[in-house]
Amino acid sequence: MDQPQADYFKTIAENMPENSKIVLCSAEPGWLYVEASSESTSWEIVEYAIELAENAGRGLTVPVVLSGDxxxxxxxxxLNNQQYITSGGGGAFLHPTHQLENTISLERRxxxxxxxxxxxxxxxxxxxxxxxxxxxxxxxxxNLYFALTNWDFSILMGAIYFVFGIAISLRPHWDMYFAIVAIFAWSLMGYTIKQEKSKRHAVTLTSALHSLAHAALVIGxxxxxxALNASYFSFEGPYGVHLWLLALLIEMFPVGFVLGSSLFGWNMMLTCRFLQMNRNDAFSALRIGAYNNFVRMRITEENIEFFVIxxxxxxxxxxxxxxxKHGAHTPDEPRFIPKTPLKPHLIESFSLNKSPPKPVV
Known part of the structure; x- marks a missing residue:
């Protein structure tokens, strides 16, 4: 939050009715990222916005913080029954819930x-x-079937393995093997650390093992x-190089398409399931556009009722x-309807009283 934004929120808070209850909407649920990422500043922004309201000197409180992302x-x-709600299931691919902690430790003031x-x-x-x-x-x-579900990525892995196969055939020595290990480590470890925004031991260790697995598979x-091509095939004549490349393509491309891509998917699957990593990539790879949700609020003079659908x-x-039924004389009818009726259901409902909460001693 920059200074003009802070000044805007401060002005709004100073001119709100006394003892107002605020539903604060934030771009990211920063409280979820406190422990998962050492580089995230989302919670600091949310905390600062809450403090702007509470320090306005008008008895303002923030009983609800609502976010998506x-x-x-x-x-x-x-504290004081303050609710932190995340509802980001509006249509994008699904994120896992099993990585959520029962308790989140953070600091306020x-x-x-x-x-x-x-x-x-x-x-x-x-x-x-x-x-x-x-x-x-x-x-x-x-994600056991990652290579098939994400066939376009598998093509990329097949091409990468093919290129490395050429390099190894041209120079089957330790310096080339070292270069391949270094390339995989630089790319995969760097990518994972950037995605996780963290260098905790689980991130560095699993990404290192992931890199070594690819390097071992490529080198092997x-x-x-x-050795097989050198022993059984003679690529001579004007088209010898073309035949050699074609043979390597037939040999190495399937290895990368099936095994290389599967290694990538299985790494995400296991780290997502057991190590609270790759929540974004592991589930985006599944291409699940289901389990949508939204929060409906009913605000009365006495309380706020929440209905989660x-x-x-x-x-x-x-x-x-x-x-x-859609037409010029029926503007309330949607233009398109599902062939099979939708089956929404209530996830939960709860309410918050508008009366001031009792302070925690």
């Missing part, structure tokens, strides 16, 4: 505080998340096919049809 639903509770994962108000038993932990954990295993396959199955482009 993360493509699922969850709700945490802080230099004082350590904790946010607790709320319980769904309708059941008081299950965590207030959508989809639930069990569904989230089961979905990530679909490349040296094998180089979920939609497990979302129609694809081919599952929509023109609405015969």
């Amino acid at each position: 993360t493509h699922h639903y969850n709700r945490y509770t802080g 230099g004082i350590k505080q904790s946010l607790t994962l709320a319980r769904a108000s309708d059941t008081e038993a299950e965590p207030a998340v959508y989809p639930d932990f069990g569904v989230s954990k089961s979905l990530v295993w679909r 396959a490349g040296t094998y096919y180089a 979920g939609l497990d199955v979302v129609p694809s482009r081919e599952d929509w049809q023109e609405n015969p």
Whole structure:
């Protein structure tokens, strides 16, 4: 938040009615990124916005902080029943929920505080998340078929393995092997650290092992096919180089397409399932456009009621049809309707009283 933005919010706060209750909407759920990323400043921005309101001298409070960005639903509770709600399931690919912590430790005004994962108000038993932990954990295993689901990426991996196969055939010595290891380490470790915005041990170790696995596969396959071609084939004549390249393409491309791409997907699958990593890439690779959700609020003089709506199955482009009831005289009718009726359901509902909360001693 820059100074003009801070001045704007400060002016708004100073001119609000006394004892107003504010629903603060933030671009990112910064409280979720405090422990996952050492480089994220999202929480600092949210905290600063809350302090601008609370320091305005008009008795303003922020009982609700609402955000999106993360493509699922969850709700945490802080001091004085302050609600931290994330509802980012509006249509993009799904994000996992099983990586959410039961308790998040953070600081406000230099004082350590904790946010607790709320319980769904309708059941008081299950965590207030959508989809639930069990569904989230089961979905990530679909990356077993990563190479097929993401065939376009697999083509890229096939091409990379083919290029490395050429390099190994031209120079099957330790310096080339070292160069291949270095290239994989630089690219894959650098990419993972950048994506995770963290250098914690799990990130560096798993990305290093991932890099070594690719290097070992490339070097093993490349040296094998180089020796095979040298022993059984004679690429001579005006088209010898072309035949040699064609042979390497037939040999190395499938290795990269199937095994290289699968290694990439399996790494994301395992680190997402067990190490709280790759939440974005592992689930974007699944291409799941389901489990959409939104929060509907009903504001009265006494309280604010929240109704969280979920939609497990979302129609694809081919599952929509023109609405015969739509026309110039029926503006309220949508132009397109799903071929199969939608089945929205209530994830949870809860309410907050507008009366001032009792301070925590």
